[in-house]
Amino acid sequence: MAELEETKKSRRGLRMMVVSLLALGLTLTGCSAIDGTSRPGATASSSAGRTTTPTPSAPPANPAVIALNMKDGATFVNPVTPISAEVTHGKVSHVVLKETATGAVTEGTAGADGRSWVNKGPLKFNTGYTFNVTAVDADGNKTTKVSTFTTVPASHEADAVLYPAADSTVGVAQPLQFVFSEPVVNKEAVEKAIKITSSAGQAGAFRWYSDTLVRYRAADFWAANSSINVDMKLLGMDLGNGMIANFNKNYNIQIGNKVVMEANAATHSVSVFVNDVVARTFPATLGDADFPSASGYMVITGDKQRYATFKAASIGLKPGDPGDYGSVDVEFASRLSNSGIFIHQATPSAMPYLGVANLSHGCIGLSPEGAGWVFENMRAGDLVHTVGTPNETIAATDGFGDWNIPFEVYASR
Template identity: 25%
Template sequence: MKLVLNRTRRAAAALAGALTLALLTGCDAGALDVITGKQRAPEETIRITPEDGAKDVRTDGEVEVRLPSGRLERVEVRQIEGGRPVDIPGTVSEDGLRWTPDDGVRLELAAKYSVDVVALDARARRTARHTTFTTYVPEKRFIGYLKPENRSTVGTGMIVSFSFNRAVEDRAAVERAIRVTAVPPVEVVGHWFGGKRLDFRPRAYWKPGTKVTVDMRLRDVEATPGVYGIQQKKISFTVGRSQSSRVDASEHTMEVRRDGKPVATVPITAGAPKTTTYNGKMVVTEMYDVTRMNGATVGFGGEYDIKDVPHAMRLTTSGTFLHGNYWAPADTFGAANVSHGCVGLRDEQGGSPDAPAGWFFDRTLVGDVVEVVNSKDRQVAPDNGLGGWNLGWKEWKEGSALR
């Protein structure tokens, strides 16, 4: 079926709460440039306090974004994975080099925060950084960080996922204290991936229009001897229209289906023979208009570092994306697999709504399923991103502590 492009764009990135430009690398400030091997110039460094991945941050502790030179273009500090995202108000200094929270602003106890920064360096080149940190959880207490966001609209493949700050020993007690219900009704079952992650899903994809409620009654629940929960709240989300996509790595195509009917077949490029793409069902968990992709963060050393990848949609925690590609020749798409494991759609530098990548991005929700077939790789692990749909219903239920 011929792909028909539409110029009308919606703010798809807002569905994931993402910035227009986000940095998805694990490079530390002052690290080596993965292409040249030279030390990065200090003016390229975005310095964020607390450091990325910091835990037990004090609620009155310092939060700061600083540049040695250049100008801060955008700073967003947000409480995430607590049900409802909350923005932290702040101010950029007159010289454009420092951001701090407004007077009187305090962080919440036992909360997770993201920091997203877009800046111009001394040479007017745009750069960005994304970090997260968590605040102090009182001793002998535990908390669960939750996806998706409260009041969000998601795709039919969305899985409710909890990650806990401490390992849970009494999994039955914790799972029993979390109720996931749907209207219209459907059986929803939990599945543990180790002691710190609990996912919930129905037997099959949610029906469009379903209203889902997650009731957390974790307060005073004993997860481990002497360690008790502190959460008591409800969040809800709505399932949007049905859309799923099937990537055939051998045919170099992606078929997009709405409500079970084919909408378009799009030419793609998948993983090259030495860097193949996972097979299996993957769920879109994050969306970025533009992002940076650095091979050093996913085990590819200095093979690539692209600072402006357009229309990027995360499929796995380990780094698989479906994204726009402007650097490969146009005749690559539909004919050859050349990526480092991602799925690429033709695009233009800066991202075009008229290109296949822009067309698909504008019609995608967090929670949509992308299935890859006929790749010469193994099936994606069920705990890599929201890969739980790769388990059969019997196997999924066996992972519940209540069975």
């Protein structure tokens, strides 16, 4: 009996030892590896036997970077230069391109991907601008960049005066004239930028008479009742020496009937042809032996004066000089040259000599009827062809003497 009790006590002690060891083993397993080394990354959990791994936070987004093609403080910026912005690591959020002084805003267009912007149309000359661009990155953070600049100043603008004027009607002998405000060095580039189209399909050529004066004519007179289109794409072009053209122009010119006056100093008469048919014939007096009329071709200009005063001093005559006529009043004056050649009503003293002798200082004197008819029926660009006179032709730029130059020579310069 005593042995049995002792055996029971021994078994209870053994069970308690096993339970203790098991409990101790579970506790060791919950905080260490079996070999006693720490587990990297393992942490105790409030729930027995469970572990968790923290999630790393996302790296911050790259900030947006803005690149402007216009350097801050730039000057002499050509107004046709595109003003643009490019964004990396983000997109364009807000853009303002405005005149610094007035605040007037220039419109622009954003790229399809939202990462670029460029202005629409040219800027103004001699104007300061502020270019303000804001971009946003993937996290919504904003970046702003500002540039201020000025365009080409007035001192470096170049313009041109065109003759004949847009939508005017002129005769078949009218060359097209372009007078530039500044010397043109890049002449070939300017010619290529001026497209001239004749409805009659006539080709022509430019001729430079100086660095500021160029004209254009066809090989023959313009076709009667045709039209000419002039398309000038010069805006922003450097004409040379940093002078920048400030215009594009497109305009039309109408050519009227073919009207030609044949003036014959030998027969003291003029005949006017309209579309190659004689319309009128008048007795005339042309330049005398000391002041013979110019031969060849002249063109009626836009200067017409119902009443005019001619002064001998304007052609270099002084009191006491042979031929000095002082000052005379005339009527129906149509200019042919810058040097003072006109078609006009003859002076009272010359009236008896119409059709008989040449008494003028180079002008074509007609009767009141003849001068009045020319004044009313011949326009700028109509042709006057003078024959029977020993004088040379007028200089090409003394009016429009271009037609006295053979076309192959005219086009070669």
